[in-house]
Amino acid sequence: MAAGNLWHTLTEPLVDKNPITLQILGICSALAVTTSLDTALTMAISLTVVLVLSALVVSLIRKHIPGTIRLIVQIVIVASLVIVIDQFLQAFFFDISRRLSVFVSLITTNCLVLGRTESFSRNNPPFPSMVDALGNGLGYSLILCIIGSLRELFGNGSILGFQILRTVDQGGWYVPMNLMLLAPSAFFLLGGLVWAIRSIRTDQAEAPEYAPPETAERAG
């Protein structure tokens, strides 16, 4: 495959075909771990590693998996990789691993991983599959970092633990928005992000389900 094609495979999932905002894949973990930037980054890196490695393995044995049991084989491969990552985090980053609780294990059922192995790695040679997986992992990481830094900045006044806006209890002026650390704000932020992306890239907007009445009258 030509280098231009590979570059295209790598960059396309960043904005044009972003896994979260367009393909609706892997949202579950994206929202739960974004209360601060360091958990969001850990999650993004773990997911990208699992995604790239599982793409490599699935693509290497793609000609030997019978079609009927391929889902189970893929899940077992992904689950084994997730166990490795989970044990690694528990050994070296115990604090963050405690805060991520079950969400690292839940990478197993992250639709993004199975979605990419199912739609790309299964039909392509190892190298392009890894590039595609890396691109999708980066697209996922991008959204996670944006939401994670917004929530940490407005909820705590800090980024990665460094105080940017001095909060009122520390003698500063900034009154933290507690809503940013609660569940609803993640939905609102992601909804706003989707809206922003689709206002710039109008081709991503979905078609209306029903035509409004006045256009129907004009047509008739």
Add this chain to the structure above:
Amino acid sequence: MSEFFSLFIKAALVENMPLTLFLGLCTFLALSRRPGTAVGLGIAVTAVMAVTVPLNQLLYNAILAPGALRWAGFPDIDLSYLSLIVFIGVIAATVQLIEMLLDRFFPAIYAAFGVFLPLLTVQCAILAGSLFMVERRFDFTDSIAYGMGSGAGFAVAVIMLSAIRTRLAYADLPAGLRGLGITFILAGMMSLGFSSFAQMVTQ
């Protein structure tokens, strides 16, 4: 009995799977376009969770937990790192079994579920139910209440969301907000509403 009921309510409303824990959002958002499909999905999730969480609880405590193999003469073995693969296997097998049973005995229900059943193997909420069961050390009755409760909570949330989306089908939204964008914002508002349930169960 009251403990059973309070855990059920807590799992269904206070710790609602999609709205406060963000679990199972992929199917929650993708399959909530029509109330009919949402009802089918809700029932399927509840059924699978009510079976798999207690089943995984038994398996975990009999085989995987640290020191669980004492009855077989291996008191030092800790197999808990294997729990992920075991849980996924149990869920996949249960889904397959329910699918076969329905296909054999209740073809009408099977046709109504259609494609949802196989999808449930990779539903985050179902696997998370089993993982939370381990983290919080539920016993067998607790895990039944927890499985049924969180399944029912998912069903309530997805049916409500689909009802709101049907009402919005005629609304004239800005082009960029149509579909996914407005669904996120709706889910956010529902999540605000559900956060008021936090007062209901005292620890």
